[in-house]
Amino acid sequence: MLLEVVLKTLFILMIVVGVFAPIMTWVERKQSAMMQDRIGANRADVAGITLLGLLHPAADVIKLLTKEDVVPRGANRVMHLMAPVIAAVPAIVAFAVIPYGGVYQFGDHTLSLVVADIDWGLLYLFATGSLATYGAVMAGWSSNNNWSLLGGVRNTAQMISYEVTMGLSVVGIFMVFGTLKLTDMALAQDQTFRLLGFIEVFGLGMLPPWLDWIRLPNWGIFLQPLGFLMFLTCIMAENKRPPFDLPEADSELVAGYFTEYSGMRFGLFYMSEFIEVAVISGLLTALFLGGWAVPYLSQDTIIGAIAPIFGDGLATIVCMVLHVVTFLVKVIVMVWFQMLIRWSLPRFRYDQVMDLCWKILLPLSLANVFATALVMLAVGAA
Amino acid sequence: MTVESVLFYAFAGLSLLSALAMVGFVRNVVAGAMSLVVTMISLAGIYVLLEAHLVAVIQIMVYAGAILVLFLFVIMLLNLRSDDFGPVRPWQGVLKVVGAAVALGIFVVLLGVLPDTLPEVAELPEGFGGFRVIGVSLFTDYVVPVEVAGFLLLAAIVGAVILAKRSID
Numbered sequence: 001m002l003l004e005v006v007l008k009t010l011f012i013l014m015i016v017v018g019v020f021a022p023i024m025t026w027v028e029r030k031q032s033a034m035m036q037d038r039i040g041a042n043r044a045d046v047a048g049i050t051l052l053g054l055l056h057p058a059a060d061v062i063k064l065l066t067k068e069d070v071v072p073r074g075a076n077r078v079m080h081l082m083a084p085v086i087a088a089v090p091a092i093v094a095f096a097v098i099p100y101g102g103v104y105q106f107g108d109h110t111l112s113l114v115v116a117d118i119d120w121g122l123l124y125l126f127a128t129g130s131l132a133t134y135g136a137v138m139a140g141w142s143s144n145n146n147w148s149l150l151g152g153v154r155n156t157a158q159m160i161s162y163e164v165t166m167g168l169s170v171v172g173i174f175m176v177f178g179t180l181k182l183t184d185m186a187l188a189q190d191q192t193f194r195l196l197g198f199i200e201v202f203g204l205g206m207l208p209p210w211l212d213w214i215r216l217p218n219w220g221i222f223l224q225p226l227g228f229l230m231f232l233t234c235i236m237a238e239n240k241r242p243p244f245d246l247p248e249a250d251s252e253l254v255a256g257y258f259t260e261y262s263g264m265r266f267g268l269f270y271m272s273e274f275i276e277v278a279v280i281s282g283l284l285t286a287l288f289l290g291g292w293a294v295p296y297l298s299q300d301t302i303i304g305a306i307a308p309i310f311g312d313g314l315a316t317i318v319c320m321v322l323h324v325v326t327f328l329v330k331v332i333v334m335v336w337f338q339m340l341i342r343w344s345l346p347r348f349r350y351d352q353v354m355d356l357c358w359k360i361l362l363p364l365s366l367a368n369v370f371a372t373a374l375v376m377l378a379v380g381a382a
Numbered sequence: 383m384t385v386e387s388v389l390f391y392a393f394a395g396l397s398l399l400s401a402l403a404m405v406g407f408v409r410n411v412v413a414g415a416m417s418l419v420v421t422m423i424s425l426a427g428i429y430v431l432l433e434a435h436l437v438a439v440i441q442i443m444v445y446a447g448a449i450l451v452l453f454l455f456v457i458m459l460l461n462l463r464s465d466d467f468g469p470v471r472p473w474q475g476v477l478k479v480v481g482a483a484v485a486l487g488i489f490v491v492l493l494g495v496l497p498d499t500l501p502e503v504a505e506l507p508e509g510f511g512g513f514r515v516i517g518v519s520l521f522t523d524y525v526v527p528v529e530v531a532g533f534l535l536l537a538a539i540v541g542a543v544i545l546a547k548r549s550i551d
Contacts, residue, residue, distance in 0.1 A: 076410075118435075119513075120439055126439070127426075130447020130451075138416070160448060
């Protein structure tokens with residue numbers, strides 16, 4: 001039991017911190033280079049082998065580890081040293097409740113591919129997300145630098161504002177699925193629904209049977225398209241990357257709240273940003289893109305189709321691998337999408353960021369909750 | 383000792399220490415606020431041990447994640463440094479000793495009054511402390527207090543907006 005939890009934790013840590021975060025620094029460089037018609041990172045080499053610049057993450061780590069770790073004069077030393085760690089921890093622990101695979105039955109042992117399967121998984125994510133503010137706040141205040149302080153203040157206001165709308169924009173999702181448990185949401189998204197089914201539900205007429213074949217996966221993005229867009233916007237604002245990088249704003253605040261950081265502590269801020277990108281992608285996948293579900297092929301269908309060939313045990317393993325790979329593919333697509341946005345849009349002005357949150361997203365998310373409730377009432381009554 | 387009691391003593395000790403630290407950091411306001419954050423988080427840990435999951439999450443989201451962030455926001459906007467407070471006055475030391483003595487006295491009196499053994503723990507009902515049970519009772523049995531509280535908060539927001547707007551105009 002304990003061994004299982006440790007193994008699952010190690011797996012997800014290895015994937016997110018060990019693979020995703022370093023590779024993302026490379027992807028970001030290469031993708032920005034491609035979008036700006038440049039070549040991008042290609043110089044780091046071992047004996048002339050550059051692997052398309054894939055050695056750059058390793059070179060970065062060596063450089064950052066050997067650089068001097070400066071604490072500026074007049075800074076609050078303890079807080080200055082603690083801030084990067086506090087920024088990184090909420091990002092890493094968030095992955096504990098995101099399921100990267102379904103529930104599998106091996107004989108009498110049930111394997112659920114999530115580290116902590118808790119009933120209030122979504123609330124746990126919001127709780128850890130709300131603690132993510134402190135890293136940047138402490139960094140900004142403790143550096144004894146006005147750029148840093150301004151970055152910290154901007155960060156506080158932005159994070160607090162977007163937390164509200166982020167919470168409201170997913171209310172629709174847990175109304176539709178009727179649960180806060182991320183594993184149950186993933187299970188519900190393994191099914192499909194009839195695209196024109198509402199005609200029969202409301203008694204508007206009977207559908208010819210062949211129309212039953214026009215189906216959509218039961219994914220959050222199809223049930224809550226507006227919720228998806230709003231959640232994506234809010235969570236990208238929480239991540240503080242362009243176009244929402246006001247706390248960092250290189251052209252105004254030097255580097256915002258981490259201006260005074262160097263060496264691996266700077267690297268930790270950088271890495272926690274990338275880990276957050278991976279967490280966001282995982283969360284978007286789990287809530288809106290079906291999690292580990294293969295579209296149109298439910299777990300029973302997959303196991304049922306290959307069990308006669310491989311036998312039950314092997315078929316379950318194949319299905320499990322298929323699900324984990326599906327999850328990772330979706331996460332990679334969402335990472336790519338976030339990078340695309342990051343390199344396409346210019347930075348907002350600060351008042352625009354706040355207006356977007358309080359004047360557009362907040363009313364829209366409330367309207368979305370009401371509309372969802374009305375539709376669910378109507379379907380329940382019909 | 384079970385895992386639960388080890389965790390309980392860890393969280394209880396942490397919350398006491400950080401609460402003391404909050405009072406101790408009078409002149410370093412940000413450090414004081416951060417100690418209060420630690421207190422809030424350790425209280426949330428104790429709530430989880432008491433099976434009150436929703437309260438624990440709300441404790442972190444609302445107190446640690448929002449209210450104290452606002453405290454910090456205000457402190458940072460004022461940019462208070464320790465030399466903004468003026469010199470330490472001699473009678474402050476006396477006040478500290480008197481205050482500590484009063485607190486200790488109250489604690490001793492309480493120790494005499496409190497029963498030695500804890501009451502028997504009742505069996506927890508199904509879904510205790512979960513969002514479903516709390517949500518249902520909030521919107522059936524306690525719907526009037528919820529609405530009244532909501533109305534009060536709305537009035538406070540409107541009042542705050544009006545006050546803020548007056549100072550801008």
